[in-house]
Amino acid sequence: xxxxxxxxxxxxxxxxxxxxxxxxxxxxxxxxxxxxxxxxxxxxxxxxxxxxxxxxxxxxxxxxxxxxxxxxxxxxxxxxxxxxxxxxxxxxxxxxxxxxxxxxxxxxxxxxxxxxxxxxxxxxxxxxxxxxxxxxxxxxxxxxxxxxxxxxxxxxxxxxxxxxxxxxxxxxxxxxxxxxxxxxxxxxxxxxxxxxxxxxxxxxx
Amino acid sequence: xxxxxxxxxxxxxxxxxxxxxxxxxxxxxxxxxxxxxxxxxxxxxxxxxxxxxxxxxxxxxxxxxxxxxxxxxxxxxxxxxxxxxxxxxxxxxxxxxxxxxxxxxxxxxxxxxxxxxxxxxxxxxxxxxxxxxxxxxxxxxxxxxxxxxxxxxxxxxxxxxxxxxxxxxxxxxxxxxxxxxxxxxxxxxxxxxxxxxxxxxxxxxxxxxxxxxxxxxxxxxxxxxxxxxxxxxxxxxxxxxxxxxxxxxxxxxxxxxxxxxxxxxxxxxxxxxxxxxxxxxxxxxxxxxxxxxxxxxxxxxxxxxxxxxxxxxxxxxxxxxxxxxxxxxxxxxxxxxxxxxxxxxxxxxxxxxxxxxxxxxxxxxxxxxxxxxxxxxxxxxxxxxxxxxxxxxxxxxxxxxxxxxxxxxxxxxxxxxxxxxxxxxxxxxxxxxxxxxxxxxxxxxxxxxxxxxxxxxxxxxxxxxxxxxxxxxxxxxxxxxxxxxxxxxxxxxxxxxxxxxxxxxxxxxxxxxxxxxxxxxxxxxxxxxxxxxxxxxxxxxxxxxxxxxxxxxxxxxxxxxxxxxxxxxxxxxxxxxxxxxxxxxxxxxxxxxxxxxxxxxxxxxxxxxxxxxxxxxxxxxxxxxxxxxxxxxxxxxxxxxxxxxxxxxxxxxxxxxxxxxxxxx
Numbered sequence: 001x002x003x004x005x006x007x008x009x010x011x012x013x014x015x016x017x018x019x020x021x022x023x024x025x026x027x028x029x030x031x032x033x034x035x036x037x038x039x040x041x042x043x044x045x046x047x048x049x050x051x052x053x054x055x056x057x058x059x060x061x062x063x064x065x066x067x068x069x070x071x072x073x074x075x076x077x078x079x080x081x082x083x084x085x086x087x088x089x090x091x092x093x094x095x096x097x098x099x100x101x102x103x104x105x106x107x108x109x110x111x112x113x114x115x116x117x118x119x120x121x122x123x124x125x126x127x128x129x130x131x132x133x134x135x136x137x138x139x140x141x142x143x144x145x146x147x148x149x150x151x152x153x154x155x156x157x158x159x160x161x162x163x164x165x166x167x168x169x170x171x172x173x174x175x176x177x178x179x180x181x182x183x184x185x186x187x188x189x190x191x192x193x194x195x196x197x198x199x200x201x202x203x204x205x
Numbered sequence: 206x207x208x209x210x211x212x213x214x215x216x217x218x219x220x221x222x223x224x225x226x227x228x229x230x231x232x233x234x235x236x237x238x239x240x241x242x243x244x245x246x247x248x249x250x251x252x253x254x255x256x257x258x259x260x261x262x263x264x265x266x267x268x269x270x271x272x273x274x275x276x277x278x279x280x281x282x283x284x285x286x287x288x289x290x291x292x293x294x295x296x297x298x299x300x301x302x303x304x305x306x307x308x309x310x311x312x313x314x315x316x317x318x319x320x321x322x323x324x325x326x327x328x329x330x331x332x333x334x335x336x337x338x339x340x341x342x343x344x345x346x347x348x349x350x351x352x353x354x355x356x357x358x359x360x361x362x363x364x365x366x367x368x369x370x371x372x373x374x375x376x377x378x379x380x381x382x383x384x385x386x387x388x389x390x391x392x393x394x395x396x397x398x399x400x401x402x403x404x405x406x407x408x409x410x411x412x413x414x415x416x417x418x419x420x421x422x423x424x425x426x427x428x429x430x431x432x433x434x435x436x437x438x439x440x441x442x443x444x445x446x447x448x449x450x451x452x453x454x455x456x457x458x459x460x461x462x463x464x465x466x467x468x469x470x471x472x473x474x475x476x477x478x479x480x481x482x483x484x485x486x487x488x489x490x491x492x493x494x495x496x497x498x499x500x501x502x503x504x505x506x507x508x509x510x511x512x513x514x515x516x517x518x519x520x521x522x523x524x525x526x527x528x529x530x531x532x533x534x535x536x537x538x539x540x541x542x543x544x545x546x547x548x549x550x551x552x553x554x555x556x557x558x559x560x561x562x563x564x565x566x567x568x569x570x571x572x573x574x575x576x577x578x579x580x581x582x583x584x585x586x587x588x589x590x591x592x593x594x595x596x597x598x599x600x601x602x603x604x605x606x607x608x609x610x611x612x613x614x615x616x617x618x619x620x621x622x623x624x625x626x627x628x629x630x631x632x633x634x635x636x637x638x639x640x641x642x643x644x645x646x647x648x649x650x651x652x653x654x655x656x657x658x659x660x661x662x663x664x665x666x667x668x669x670x671x672x673x674x675x676x677x678x679x680x681x682x683x684x685x686x687x688x689x690x691x692x693x694x695x696x697x698x699x700x701x702x703x704x705x706x707x708x709x710x711x712x713x714x715x716x717x718x719x720x721x722x723x724x725x726x727x728x729x730x731x732x733x734x735x736x737x738x739x740x741x742x743x744x745x746x747x748x749x750x751x752x753x754x755x756x757x758x759x760x761x762x763x764x765x766x767x768x769x770x771x772x773x774x775x776x777x778x779x780x781x782x783x784x785x786x787x788x789x790x791x792x793x794x795x796x797x798x799x800x801x802x803x804x805x806x807x808x809x810x811x812x813x814x815x816x817x818x819x820x821x822x823x824x825x826x827x828x829x830x831x832x833x834x835x836x837x838x839x840x841x842x843x844x845x846x847x848x849x850x851x852x853x854x855x856x857x858x859x860x861x862x863x864x865x866x867x868x869x870x
Contacts, residue, residue, distance in 0.1 A: 019405035019406070020404060020405050020406070020407050021404050021405055023405070025327040025328065025401050025405050025406075028400075028401045028404060028405060029327070029328065029397050029398070029401050032396075032397045032400055032401065032431060033397055035431070035432070036393060036396075036397070036431045036432060036434070036435050037435065038435075039432050039433075039435035039436055040435035040436075040438060040439060042435075042436075043435065043436045043439035043440070043469060043472075044439055047439070047443065047454070047465060047469075050462065050465060051454075051461065051462075054459075054460040054461065054462075055460070056453075056459050056460040131450065131451075131452060132450070132451040132452055132453060133453075134453055134459060134460060135453045135454060135456075135459060135460055135461040135462075137453070138446070138452035138453045138454055139454070142442075142443070142446065142452070160832075
């Protein structure tokens with residue numbers, strides 16, 4: 001204790017402002033994790049782009065895309081980013097009830113998107129595009145499926161936050177926790193913007 | 206994070222009024238096996254990485270001896286062709302993923318916090334998680350010998366369509382894919398953790414450009430890992446989906462392109478080469494200045510050449526694919542890039558030589574290994590430049606010339622340096638020296654054995670001997686050099702036995718020898734300013750760093766005539782490790798539990814999906830228990846503090862583990 005007290009000034013690196021970068025460890029770790037995710041989705045998107053016309057004589061994903069439907073579900077997902085920001089803003093101001101409500105709305109909008117994906121996959125399957133039909137189908141389902149799993153994990157995290165807030169464990173002091181989950185959530189949305197533009201909107205050459 | 210002078214008011218964690226569940230307490234074991242399985246101490250984790258890596262070194266080494274025994278004479282049937290395929294595959298996979306990477310992780314875990322003046326890494330529990338997940342993946346991978354119908358048999362880069370179910374019908378490739386996915390999660394978590402540590406946890410005054418070269422090289426390595434692993438993760442998942450769920454990623458008959466695998470693999474695989482070599486570069490950049498009695502020559506150039514290697518390492522992957530028909534423009538571009546990457550590497554070699562130039566050289570065992578690394582890596586680097594010439598490479602591809610090259614780089618450049626590091630830091634880690642005389646025998650046997658094994662392979666390759674063929678016929682002129690290589694490989698084996706004997710004997714003898722003291726080599730970086738072995742809390746007080754080689758300048762100064770003068774005795778300026786009541790992060794069992802869940806999911810994918818449910822429950826439960834376990838154990842006598850933000854950890858763990866769950870579909 002004696003030695004430690006002597007240099008007490010230097011010992012307060014448990015607060016975010018005391019880290020070398022000024023960014024807390026947790027937030028920096030999330031940023032790094034998301035940067036690695038870029039490579040993961042980069043590899044999956046590249047795989048799809050390589051294979052998108054390789055139908056082996058069967059139906060291609062691009063033949064059966066339902067752009068209006070997917071536009072709506074994309075819009076829902078993007079709006080969930082807005083509600084995520086509102087949730088963070090409420091928690092920052094200490095309005096926990098409002099924060100909880102927006103967390104719940106965010107998770108529900110994510111759930112609607114996942115529901116849309118399940119519907120889309122089901123209808124594609126009925127139209128003859130199975131997972132093993134051709135390289136294009138495999139690549140499409142793997143890419144969008146991976147994204148769906150990421151959204152689902154995000155919903156799990158949002159619901160965990162909601163439960164913690166409900167039990168009083170998540171308070172204004174944990175604003176940064178909400179912010180970090182928000183980073184993940186926004187990232188997953190941004191990935192979808194890429195996927196929707198590159199995979200759905202740009203027609204095959 | 207861990208540095209608190211009194212029980213904290215738990216600012217960012219969740220404070221529990223009482224324990225939510227009996228099971229959610231932080232373990233308190235001091236000593237014994239419970240201490241080791243629940244520890245979050247970066248030093249113990251580093252030691253466990255080292256021990257486990259050496260175990261797999263022996264496993265991979267025995268596989269190498271089987272290969273060389275088979276090839277000692279022409280037309281031998283010592284092992285069957287099929288078994289031979291499995292053994293050379295598992296030799297490569299074991300040495301790369303289960304030996305060199307974890308051994309480098311051992312150094313990274315142990316030394317990064319010490320060299321930057323921190324008390325632990327940024328996320329101690331994630332650090333434990335990395336180790337246990339890696340170990341569970343490593344064991345999982347090797348269980349394919351028992352339950353998978355043999356090891357993977359597709360070569361360490363497992364090209365498709367050879368890796369498909371048609372040509373590789375046993376479960377070996379499945380174990381390869383899932384095993385590497387699991388160890389990949391470990392490396393990814395570790396990379397994020399150590400990058401945050403380097404960027405956020407440095408002692409006051411420890412600017413980035415004052416960090417020791419080793420820490421710099423390890424930091425670059427972690428960035429390479431962070432960005433390379435997601436790519437192989439995708440490749441392995443596609444392979445696994447092809448084999449398990451009949452997807453169509455690599456089946457040429459269905460219109461797929463097997464070259465996709467080669468691209469994805471080598472976009473990971475070439476940075477991987479630098480992941481293997483840069484830690485060793487860092488290690489010898491600490492050893493050579495110490496034993497040349499000079500500061501490292503061109504510190505800035507050393508750092509930036511390391512960063513340059515890290516960047517350029519992403520632009521050379523297709524030189525592994527010159528014969529795959531990627532077209533003349535690609536070949537030319539990647540040829541040029543490959544030649545260019547020799548430049549920063551050459552800068553490093555020049556700097557090591559100029560560090561030694563005019564220095565007072567002390568050829569301790571560590572220094573012998575370091576100079577051996579420079580010399581052997583130079584040979585490997587030069588043969589590497591010959592590969593950058595695409596026409597020559599076309600002749601060399603898939604011959605023993607390639608095998609010679611990458612062993613000179615990975616063994617000569619990587620393993621020799623790591624052994625040097627072991628001799629160098631042994632007194633710091635264990636509080637006693639490794640015997641120098643036996644160490645030198647170890648070194649010379651290894652150096653001679655190494656050159657005798659892999660030197661002749663240059664000749665064999667240029668004579669046209671193919672790699673991955675289980676035998677060769679007499680009369681092609683391969684006999685003599687193959688026999689030499691086999692003799693050399695047994696010399697290496699003997700040198701490793703000498704190393705283990707040295708470890709054992711030196712510990713026994715240490716009782717009668719004076720302790721090494723904090724700074725036995727009169728070295729330069731911060732880890733030498735604290736007692737040996739390192740006290741649990743590392744630093745009594747955090748150093749106030751004023752310059753590069755701060756610790757050296759505590760002991761020495763430069764007078765007006767430019768001469769080095771001693772200004773203080775080491776023992777007077779070193780810390781004595783007497784601080785008590787420094788609060789350290791509490792141990793935790795959940796990293797281990799989480800790690801046990803992952804191979805169960807792996808077995809589930811391969812054998813019975815119900816096992817996935819069990820593994821998934823274990824993993825998911827461990828994640829929630831991890832988040833919910835108190836940062837401060839109410840039963841503990843004082844305020845331990847792990848300082849984890851629960852949801853951030855949940856996010857980090859869930860996503861890390863999540864990429865695995867996603868894999869399981």
